[in-house]
Amino acid sequence: MRTLEGGRVVDDGAEAAVIARVRAGEAEAYAALVRAHTAVALRAAVACGAGAEAEDVVQQAFFKAYRSLGRFKEGAAFRPWLLRIVVNETRNTVRAASRQRAVAGREAELLAAEPRIPDGADPAVAAEEQERRRQLLTALDGLSEDHRQVVIHRYLLELDETETAAALGWPRGTVKSRLSRALKKLGPALEGGDGHEGHEGRRRAPG
Structure with missing residues (x-):
């Protein structure tokens, strides 16, 4: 897997190295993972019904992922592991709010979460x-x-x-x-x- 990070491409090996640094105590290295996966995390939250709470859901998911990196399986892919946290966090948010979002509103928000169309x-x-x-x-x-x-x-x-x-x-x-x-x-x-x-x-x- 190759992931866009701030316009650069990060492969699995580089990502594993970043995770190793974070687990070794370099908390600031975690920012690279946040930059690389924020867009897809937002899309996941919106698609699963987070609505206006999508950014908060993603922020909380990244925080939980950071706190759980000690249990992250070495050699595993970070993105699906993170998205599982995002989906669970979204479900908790929707359940707590006890609301169902309208289809039209969710469509608009999903499209808004998409990257801009390149020139x-x-x-x-x-x-x-x-x-x-x-x-x-x-x-x-x-x-x-x-x-x-x-x-x-x-x-x-x-x-x-x-x-x-x-x-x-x-x-x-x-x-x-x-x-x-x-x-x-x-x-x-x-x-x-x-x-x-x-x-x-x-x-x-x-x-």
Whole structure:
């Protein structure tokens, strides 16, 4: 896995070195992990219903992750581990507030959490991608919680099967079976889109 950090690319080895430094007492090194994973953490919080509390949820998730680094498995991927904390923190926040967010509001916030379209990007392609995300997000409300989570992690957060399994705490076989059933239920909402790969071939949109 390669992660963008402040415009630079950080590979797994470099990230493991940062984690080792933090665990050795260099607390300031943790800022590199925060910069690298804030965007995807915000997307996860918004997609899971954090709403206006998304930034607070992410801040708390990073704090909890920092406090729990002593239990982090050496050699494991940091991003799915962090996203599992984000998802749990979001659930706690939503449960405490006892509220369900409107679909339209969640769509707007998810799009606002997306990175800005780079200068020079094809506007038509960018608009098509945003429309596909809107359609997918709207259709997600018709799914069960498990099915919604597996689709969010695979197609909105662009995790592969192994990372999705780690983030959700499920076996890979469960990820496969639940994703298959979820995509069958989504059916019409996903028809008409051309299959394409996401970053570094990590994600394949259902066709």
